[in-house]
Amino acid sequence: MNTAANATTAFDWRRWAGAALPVLMILALPIFADHGASAYQHRVIVILGIDIMLVVSLNLFNGFTGVFSLGHVGFMALGAYASAILSMPVAHKAINLPDLPVWLAHVELSFLPATLVAGLFAMVVACIIGLAVLRLSGHYVAVATLSFLVIVRVVLINATPFTRGSRTFFGTPAYTNVWWVYAWVAVTIYLAWRMLRSPYGRAMLAQREDRVAARAVGVQVLRTRLGPFALSAFLTAVAGALWGHYILSFSPNAFYFTETFTIITMLVVGGMGSISGSVIGTILIVVLSEVLRNLEGGFDLGFMQVPPLYGLSQILMAVAFISVLVFRREGLLGYREIDFTRLFVRRGDPRNEREA
Amino acid sequence: MSLTEYGLQQAINALSIGSLYALMAIGLAMVFGILRLINFAHGDLMMVASYAALFMLLAGLPFWMVVILAVIVGALAGMLMERVAYRPIRGAPDVAMLLTSFAVTIILENGAVMLIGARSRPFPVPDFLRQVYHLGNLTVASVNVVAIISTAILLVALTLFVTRTDTGISMRAAADDMTAAQLMGIRINRVIAAAFAIGSGLAAVAGLLWTAKVGKVDPYMGFFPVLKAFVAAVIGGFGTIPGAVVGGFVLGILEISLQALLPGDWSSYRDAFVFGILIVVLLVRPNGIMGARVREEI
Numbered sequence: 001m002n003t004a005a006n007a008t009t010a011f012d013w014r015r016w017a018g019a020a021l022p023v024l025m026i027l028a029l030p031i032f033a034d035h036g037a038s039a040y041q042h043r044v045i046v047i048l049g050i051d052i053m054l055v056v057s058l059n060l061f062n063g064f065t066g067v068f069s070l071g072h073v074g075f076m077a078l079g080a081y082a083s084a085i086l087s088m089p090v091a092h093k094a095i096n097l098p099d100l101p102v103w104l105a106h107v108e109l110s111f112l113p114a115t116l117v118a119g120l121f122a123m124v125v126a127c128i129i130g131l132a133v134l135r136l137s138g139h140y141v142a143v144a145t146l147s148f149l150v151i152v153r154v155v156l157i158n159a160t161p162f163t164r165g166s167r168t169f170f171g172t173p174a175y176t177n178v179w180w181v182y183a184w185v186a187v188t189i190y191l192a193w194r195m196l197r198s199p200y201g202r203a204m205l206a207q208r209e210d211r212v213a214a215r216a217v218g219v220q221v222l223r224t225r226l227g228p229f230a231l232s233a234f235l236t237a238v239a240g241a242l243w244g245h246y247i248l249s250f251s252p253n254a255f256y257f258t259e260t261f262t263i264i265t266m267l268v269v270g271g272m273g274s275i276s277g278s279v280i281g282t283i284l285i286v287v288l289s290e291v292l293r294n295l296e297g298g299f300d301l302g303f304m305q306v307p308p309l310y311g312l313s314q315i316l317m318a319v320a321f322i323s324v325l326v327f328r329r330e331g332l333l334g335y336r337e338i339d340f341t342r343l344f345v346r347r348g349d350p351r352n353e354r355e356a
Numbered sequence: 357m358s359l360t361e362y363g364l365q366q367a368i369n370a371l372s373i374g375s376l377y378a379l380m381a382i383g384l385a386m387v388f389g390i391l392r393l394i395n396f397a398h399g400d401l402m403m404v405a406s407y408a409a410l411f412m413l414l415a416g417l418p419f420w421m422v423v424i425l426a427v428i429v430g431a432l433a434g435m436l437m438e439r440v441a442y443r444p445i446r447g448a449p450d451v452a453m454l455l456t457s458f459a460v461t462i463i464l465e466n467g468a469v470m471l472i473g474a475r476s477r478p479f480p481v482p483d484f485l486r487q488v489y490h491l492g493n494l495t496v497a498s499v500n501v502v503a504i505i506s507t508a509i510l511l512v513a514l515t516l517f518v519t520r521t522d523t524g525i526s527m528r529a530a531a532d533d534m535t536a537a538q539l540m541g542i543r544i545n546r547v548i549a550a551a552f553a554i555g556s557g558l559a560a561v562a563g564l565l566w567t568a569k570v571g572k573v574d575p576y577m578g579f580f581p582v583l584k585a586f587v588a589a590v591i592g593g594f595g596t597i598p599g600a601v602v603g604g605f606v607l608g609i610l611e612i613s614l615q616a617l618l619p620g621d622w623s624s625y626r627d628a629f630v631f632g633i634l635i636v637v638l639l640v641r642p643n644g645i646m647g648a649r650v651r652e653e654i
Contacts, residue, residue, distance in 0.1 A: 068451045132639055139394060139450045140638050143586065147631035150583060154628040257579070261458055268455065310474075311466030318459040318466075325452050325459075326444045 018339065022276070026185065030178040042178065048286045049181035050243050053188045055266045055278045057235035060192045061228045063272035064201065066208030067137065069229070070260060071145030072236050074152035075122040077255035079237025080244030081156065081163055082118035084172040087111060087245070096171040099161035111175040115241040122237030126230045134225040137211070149260065156252040168251045176246035184242060188235050192275055195228060204228060258314075262289075265321045271331030276338040281331065288320075289313055361493045366612050372500035374608020375507035379562040380585035381592065381600035382514070383434075383555025389531035389595035390551055393442060393453040397460035399582025401437075401556045402563025403468060405430035406573045409564055410479055419482050427560045434556025435549050443545075461579075468575035476574035485568045503565045510558060511601060518597065523550050531595065587634045593644025603644065 033045040058072050086109045088096070093105055109117065133144040157166045195201045203224045207214040211221060244250060262285070270281020292313030299306050324331060380398065387395050409426035413419070441460050445453055487498040518524035523546075529537040530547045538544050566581060567573055584607065589595075592603025610633065614626045637644070 068454075129635075132635060136638055136642070139392075139454070140642060142451060142454055143394070143590065144635050144638050146583075147587075147634045150631045151628045154625060154631075158624045158628075258462075261462055264455060264458070309470050311469040314466040315463050315470070318462040321459045322441060322445075322456055325448070325456055329448065329452060 022338075023186070026182065026189075026279075030182045033178045044286065044290055046176070046178050046181055046246055048283065049178070049185050050239050050246070051263070051266060051286055052185050052279055052282045053181075053239035053242070054236060054263050055270070055282045056185075056188050056192050056275060057232040057239065058263055058267055059270075059272060059275065059278045060195065060235070061232040062267065063274070063278075064196060064204050064208065065225050065228055067134065067225060068142045069145040070142050070264075071148035071152075072232070073255050073260045073263065074149045075126065075233040075236040076240030076243070076259070077152055077156060077252065078122045078125060079115070079118045079240030080250065080255070081169065082121050082237070083114045083241030084169065084244045085162060086117055087114035087173050087175070088171055089173070092171045097161065097164065101161070104162075111173075111180070111245070115238050115245075118241045119234040119238040122240075123230045123234040126233030127226065130226050130229045131222075134222055134229060149256070153252055153256055156255070163252070166252055168249050170249040172244050172248045172250075174245060174248055176242045181242055181246075184235075184238060188239075189275060189279070191231065191235070195231065196275070200224065200227060262317075265317060268321065268331055269324050271333035271335070273335040274331075274333040274337055277331055277333030277336075280333065280338075284332075285317070289317060292316055358493075365494050366616060368494070368496060368500060368504075370608040370612040371605070372503045372608075373611060374605035375503050376562050376565055376581070376604075377584055377588040377607050378601045378604025379507055379510065379558045379565075380581055381588040381604045382597055383559045384582075384585055384589045385592070385595055385597055385600035386527070386531075386551045386555045388589070389597075390527070390534065390548055391442070391446065391453070392450055394450075394457065394586070395442075396454065396457040396582060397437060397464060398457075398555070398559055398585065399578025399580075400461055400464040401430050401434055401559040402566060402578040402581060403573070403575060404433045404464065405560030405563040406479070406567040406577065407468065407472060409567070410477060410573050413480055423564060426564060427557050430560025430563065431553040431557040434552040434559070437556075438548060438552040443548075465575045465579075472575070474575060476572040476577075479567050479571055479573050481568050481571055499565065499568050502568075506561065506565070510561065514554070514558075514597065517554075523547065527551055584630075587630060590634055591637055591644055596644075599644050606645070 029045050029049070033042045037045065054072070054076065058069070061072075062068050085093075085097070085100070085104060086107055088108070090106055090108050093100060097105075129148055133141060133148070136144055156163050159165075163169055196204075203214065203219045204227075206217070207219050207221045207224055215221060240255075247254075266282045266285045267278060268281075269285060270279070271277030295306075296309055296311075296313050298308035380402075383401075384395060384398050387393055387398075405426045408429040409422050412422045412425055417425070437460060441456055442453070445456050448456075481499075485499045485502060489496045489498065518528055526537065526542040526547050527550060529540065529542060530544060534544065537547075562581070563578070566577070570577075585604070588603035588607040589600050590603070591606055592599030592601070607630070611626065611630060614629055615623055618626065618629070
């Protein structure tokens with residue numbers, strides 16, 4: 001304990017280096033995207049950043065509370081639509097969404113306020129449904145949050161004045177760039193990490209490990225679940241908003257089962273309960289699926305032409321996912337984090353002792 | 357149209373849709389009862405059976421033979437699914453099994469897209485399933501009558517099976533207490549395979565009835581019915597066969613009443629209400645309307 005306290009009060013370049021290294025590694029992506037990356041690579045880097053946000057914020061809830069939400073893509077949808085509606089120029093709104101209620105038709109927010117309001121909106125929704133759903137446990141939460149996702153979809157398809165229904169929603173201002181995305185990635189990782197290391201986060205982990213024991217020492221289970229649920233809904237909605245302002249035209253189909261499964265695959269492969277695992281799992285799956293998608297359209301083996309096999313990448317991804325669940329259920333990292341301070345601290349040094 | 361006639365008409369509609377949900381929910385409940393696995397891929401068995409039927413009809417086989425073979429194909433597909441995907445992960449945490457079944461869904465649906473194509477194909481529905489009868493002011497489609505009657509027959513057969521045969525009784529024993537059942541010499545793998553075969557066969561029947569109703573087949577056709585069957589199974593109390601049947605019919609009645617009672621612009625939100633009711637049932641009676649009133653504390 002003493003050494004840890006000393007290490008944080010006195011300037012310790014090793015700890016700083018350990019903290020700075022992952023930041024620099026993540027920062028390398030947008031720098032590369034702006035200098036020398038092809039348009040395709042640029043696009044992959046932007047989408048990767050948004051996926052990292054989605055997975056880390058899903059992990060913040062699913063991984064650290066041990067309760068499994070299947071409905072987070074619903075928050076992503078709320079974020080994308082809300083931010084797009086709030087930021088669309090008034091003149092465009094009159095044409096694209098003529099039936100919008102008056103109080104929305106004359107609003108035109110700039111990028112950051114629009115995403116923040118969209119995030120807060122999702123957060124309020126999360127608090128309302130969370131109060132009900134988070135009382136449940138195990139299976140039941142999964143089924144209830146899946147129901148939430150279906151409800152969001154039904155509403156998106158039917159709330160035509162706001163969303164154009166199942167038709168494509170277009171006219172979203174193209175605000176997202178790679179720096180916005182990676183700034184939000186940094187915020188997401190920082191918030192998740194802070195929450196995990198706070199007393200509140202310890203309570204989350206305690207009720208994940210043993211609900212009864214946690215209650216016995218005064219942890220209020222519902223409250224410790226609600227906080228991360230609301231925060232992760234906020235961040236997921238912001239990620240959805242960033243996605244919307246990048247993709248520009250989308251429909252409710254984008255926010256359904258396929259997207260849910262993709263994000264969960266990234267989460268499970270990386271290891272539920274580990275922030276660095278989420279980042280690594282996301283990078284792995286994004287790269288893998290890009291490679292597979294390029295092969296999917298058919299390719300030349302030299303001696304024969306492989307025909308296009310649409311759907312193959314999804315199938316291989318699902319097979320990989322089942323293999324991870326069967327052979328390495330805790331994912332690549334499990335509950336561990338990659339700790340870069342270890343790179344700089346010699347073996348046997350007391351600073352190498354990990355905090356519990 | 358008098359009020360009685362209107363009620364009768366709606367009752368027929370509710371019964372016919374409810375019987376499809378019941379057929380689907382039984383398979384979910386049988387598997388859940390034994391393995392605690394929510395088999396999300398159950399809906400895709402409808403799709404597999406319907407495609408099998410489509411290709412056999414196009415090959416020129418007679419309809420009655422196609423029905424029997426398609427049900428067998430569905431049952432075999434279900435057993436294969438269990439052997440390949442679910443047996444390796446048996447005993448894992450509930451959520452891991454649920455996620456595995458998601459992956460199976462992705463594999464089956466994309467497999468169909470890859471091999472057959474994403475576009476829906478018209479299904480040559482035989483004439484006797486296309487009739488519409490008029491009894492006074494009532495209109496009754498023959499496919500609905502067939503759905504109700506075949507569900508009734510299957511339910512009687514299933515009841516006899518689980519109460520009178522050794523396999524059926526072992527199945528209920530395994531659902532009650534898997535370890536004790538194994539200690540009594542029940543071969544658990546065989547029982548689970550039988551549960552998958554029967555549940556999947558029923559899903560195949562539901563798939564064929566569904567296809568006969570809508571007249572087309574596509575890779576994603578099982579997605580929404582299985583969600584509805586979940587709701588039915590949860591309403592009835594997950595894991596029991598009678599609960600699944602009651603849940604299926606309750607859901608049918610619920611949907612038809614929502615359709616009838618919701619004001620015009622709201623009726624398209626029907627499914628949002630259905631899933632909202634599911635959340636309420638989970639909160640108030642997590643063991644279903646048939647189950648004991650126990651509340652799982654957090």
